[in-house]
Amino acid sequence: MTDRLVLWDIDRTLIKTGGVTVDIFRAAFREVTGEDLTHLPDLGGRTDHDLITEALTAQGIAPDEALIRQFFVALTEGLRSRRDDIVASGCVLPGAGAALAAFAEVPKLVQSVVTGNVRETAYEKLSMFGLTDRIDFAVGGYGCDDGRRATLVRLAVERASQAYGRGYAGDRVIVIGDTPHDIVGAHANGVRAIGVATGRSTTDDLVAAGADMVLASLVDTDAVLRAALGT
Ligand SMILES: [Mg+2]
Known part of the structure; x- marks a missing residue:
């Protein structure tokens, strides 16, 4: 072999x-930037790094690496906090x-x-x-x-x-x-x-x-x- x-x-x-991951993305955006997300990127097949960069840029916020790292943490925490919802809907x-x-x-x-x-x-x-x-x-x-x-x-x-x-x-x-x-x-x-x-x-x-x-x-x-x- x-x-x-x-x-x-x-x-x-x-x-x-299910749709819970969109909610998590929106909540992470609000947590990290203090603003409501106005532009939801097309999530399919894309990298989180890419999606976050697009969402921040569309909002007029510079996508610096420190902010992107904060976003990663917020996404992970958001996912953990919605575990039951994800299991139920996914x-x-x-x-x-x-x-x-x-x-x-x-x-x-x-x-x-x-x-x-x-x-x-x-x-x-x-x-x-x-x-x-x-x-x-x-x-x-x-x-x-x-x-x-x-x-x-x-x-x-x-x-x-x-x-x-x-x-x-x-x-x-x-x-x-x-x-x-x-x-x-x-x-x-x-x-x-x-x-x-x-x-x-x-x-x-x-x-x-x-x-x-x-x-x-x-x-x-x-x-x-x-x-x-x-x-
Ligand atoms: Mg896929």
Whole structure:
């Protein structure tokens, strides 16, 4: 078996969190700036760093790094405080748990995440739905690292290569996500991109973005394994 690195997107790929995350974003904005948010960015597939920068700029507030860091903390605290609401309104997407478990059985395969969420919220969100066990959060790429998703993929590959002493690259790295951002970020790094049409993007959108394979969902575990591993 070849060394492989599977990098999962979180929102609308593994879980859905309902509309609560928009409320949390608005509350964090108010807490950090003292103002009500007037421009809600399109949240899908974007990094928190990018979203915060856009929201602050649209409000006429300079998006300096210290303010963005405060925002990250407010988002994480907001998420923790709304845990019950998120669990009530959100869900694990069908097949996600089985897919994580199936990959965990593949020898020499490591699973982590590339997500627009900051590291703490990535962990919190998956922990709410019982999906943390198979994922190495010490590696991965997070929305606190950079605004560009392609950079998050690069960092995830570098961190995993260093942590595991392996040279992950090319089709040994598989990004799985629900938006064209996930696909483009993967291909910018020359790695494999699997689209899952469980978010707002359609199969056609993901094909048009250049996905190596698109699945309607994660329900068929064998199909997920085949798509990712090329077997
Ligand atoms: Mg997503």
